Amino acid sequence: MIENFPNLVNYYDQQIASRSLSQKLSLDENITLYAFDQGESISRETSTNNKLLQIVEGRILLNCNQEKVELKKETLIAIHQGQVFGLEAIEPSKLLLIDLPSPQDIYR
Template sequence: MAPGTIPPAEALELAALITPTEHGISSRVLAKNGGGTVTLFAFDAGEALSEHTAPFDALVLVIHGALTLTIGAKTVEARPGAVVRMPAGVSHAVNAFEPARMLLIMLRERPA
């Protein structure tokens, strides 16, 4: 098991796997291998990940709260249960306008 990842064959509560940071962002890698990573994030209200690009596709799954994702020129509001794909090479940013949690799944294989 890689450091910081979760143990195999156990049912774990996502809420118990991360401690939110007041006025900040917390993250924890849940799984990582050559194919990608799964990272749990907790945002306090008003926190954001600034605009950046990644060489790989990524999926955002909103677990709690609400997030605004800016992907290229498009703005998407995502609430619990929503999944949003962020394509490789396209600038994106994440803003939490209320406390929120999300799973970020990075797909390490470059698109064809």
């Protein structure tokens, strides 16, 4: 269990900070908490597996498959394997990213 998990990562000027929570939760899947300063971004990339994105604080602009959507605090969204996406913080924001196992990994 992790209490007050948003406080595990801090904001830094003109940076993106991250902290893996996988080990602390004893999980194999990647679970990462990010803190984006305003204007910081993750370049567009192709998702190698399914992901869940939970906005913990702030607002983030999601660019997914050429469509832009503003994600606000307490928003949960799925990014599917093979989708091209990028993220940009509209204001200082925290994001929880959970990599989900692919079906072939579950049934091994």
